[in-house]
Amino acid sequence: MEGGSIELASLRGVRKQYGKVVALDGVDLSLAAGQVLALLGANGAGKSTAVALLLGLMQPDAGEATLFGRLPGRLDARRGAGVMLQSAALQETLKVRELLDLTRSYYPNPRSVADCVALGGLDGLLDRRYGKLSGGQQRRVQFALAVCGNPRVLFLDEPTTGLDIEARQTLWRALRELVAQGCAVLLTTHYLEEAEALADRVTVLAHGRVVAAGAMDEVRRHVSARRIRCLTTLDAARIAAWPEVRSARAVDAALADAGAVDAGAMPSDAVGDRGLGRSHEKSDRVEIVTDAAEDVVRRLLAEDATLSELEVQRAGLADAFLELTREDVSDDAHREAA
Numbered sequence: 270m271e272g273g274s275i276e277l278a279s280l281r282g283v284r285k286q287y288g289k290v291v292a293l294d295g296v297d298l299s300l301a302a303g304q305v306l307a308l309l310g311a312n313g314a315g316k317s318t319a320v321a322l323l324l325g326l327m328q329p330d331a332g333e334a335t336l337f338g339r340l341p342g343r344l345d346a347r348r349g350a351g352v353m354l355q356s357a358a359l360q361e362t363l364k365v366r367e368l369l370d371l372t373r374s375y376y377p378n379p380r381s382v383a384d385c386v387a388l389g390g391l392d393g394l395l396d397r398r399y400g401k402l403s404g405g406q407q408r409r410v411q412f413a414l415a416v417c418g419n420p421r422v423l424f425l426d427e428p429t430t431g432l433d434i435e436a437r438q439t440l441w442r443a444l445r446e447l448v449a450q451g452c453a454v455l456l457t458t459h460y461l462e463e464a465e466a467l468a469d470r471v472t473v474l475a476h477g478r479v480v481a482a483g484a485m486d487e488v489r490r491h492v493s494a495r496r497i498r499c500l501t502t503l504d505a506a507r508i509a510a511w512p513e514v515r516s517a518r519a520v521d522a523a524l525a526d527a528g529a530v531d532a533g534a535m536p537s538d539a540v541g542d543r544g545l546g547r548s549h550e551k552s553d554r555v556e557i558v559t560d561a562a563e564d565v566v567r568r569l570l571a572e573d574a575t576l577s578e579l580e581v582q583r584a585g586l587a588d589a590f591l592e593l594t595r596e597d598v599s600d601d602a603h604r605e606a607a
C-alpha cells in the first residue's frame with residue numbers, strides 16, 4: 270500500500286466461480302483507512318461478489334481475502350465492519366429505535382442513538398415500524414444500522430439507490446464525516462457522479478476482471494478525450510464526419526448539464542434540420558467528443574464565425590468508465606470456465 274496508508278481490507282489474486290460462471294478472475298483490491306474506494310462495474314461485473322468475499326460470506330476459489338489482516342468472517346473482524354448490502358432482511362414489525370438498539374447491542378463500542386439519527390437522517394422515524402417505511406426511508410435506516418457499531422471499515426453496496434436528493438446529500442455528508450474520522454469505505458455505485466464526488470480511489474471491474482485501478486484522477490486520465498460544447502450553426506452530423514471527431518450530437522438543453530446550458534438559448538425548432546449534413550441559420554447546442562480538442566476548436570471557429578459559448582472540458586469519470594468497459598470483451602462467453 271503506497272503513501273504509508275493503513276490497509277484494512279484486501280483481495281489478492283481472487284477467483285470466484287458460481288458453477289461455470291467466473292464472477293471474479295484474478296482480482297486485486299485494497300482498502301485503506303480514511304479513504305473511499307469506489308468499486309465500479311456494469312451489472313454482473315462482480316462487485317457484490319467482491320464485497321461478499323471481503324465480508325467472509327463466501328470463500329474465494331483461489332487467492333486471498335483479508336479484513337483487518339485476517340480471514341474475513343471471524344467475529345472480531347466482523348465487529349469492526351459495517352455493512353449495507355443491496356437488500357436487507359430486517360424485522361418489519363420492529364420500530365426503528367428497536368432495530369437500532371438491537372444492532373448496537375452486537376458491538377462493543379456503538380455510537381449513540383442520537384449520532385445514528387444524525388448520520389442516517391432519521392429524524393422523526395425512530396418510533397415508526399420498519400415495514401411501514403418507504404423504500405428510501407428503509408435505506409436510510411439500513412445506513413444507520415451499518416454505521417451504528419462505529420466501524421473502521423464500511424461496505425456500502427449501492428447505498429443511495431432509491432434515495433431522494435436530500436437523503437443522498439445527508440448520506441454523502443455522513444460518509445465524508447466518517448472518512449475524516451479514519452473510516453475506510455468500499456462503495457459500489459452505478460452513479461458515477463457519486464463516485465467522483467466521494468471516492469479517493471477507483472477500481473473498475475468488467476466481466477470479473479480489474480480493467481483499471483488507481484487514484485480517481487489517474488483513472489479519469491485514462492481517457493484522452495475532451496468534451497467540447499458550443500452554440501453553432503454547423504450541423505452535428507457534419508461535425509461528426511470530421512476525422513478527428515469521435516462523436517458529435519446536438520444536445521437538448523433540457524437534458525444537458527444544467528450549469529453549462531442556458532436553456533433560453535436553445536431554439537425551440539432546433540431539431541428541424543439535424544442530421545441532414547448541412548449548415549443552417551439557427552444555432553444548435555452541440556457536444557463533441559474528440560482526442561484533438563485544439564484542432565477541432567480551430568476548425569469550428571474557422572467554419573462558423575458566429576460560434577459562441579465555447580467550452581472545452583476534460584472527460585469525466587463517466588466517459589472513462591464507458592471507454593474502459595467498452596474495451597473489454599463485451600460478451601459473457603469467455604467467463605464460462607473451461
Ligand SMILES: Nc1ncnc2c1ncn2[C@@H]1O[C@H](COP(=O)(O)OP(=O)(O)OP(=O)(O)O)[C@@H](O)[C@H]1O
Nearest residue numbers: 287290291292310311312313314315316317318319
Ligand atoms: N449465487 C449465484 N449463483 C450463480 N451465479 C451468480 C450468483 N451470484 C452472482 N452470480 C453471477 O456472478 C456474476 C457477478 O455477479 P455480482 O452480483 O457479483 O455482480 P455485480 O457487479 O454486483 O452486479 P450488479 O451491479 O447487477 O449488482 C454475474 O454473472 C452473476 O449472474
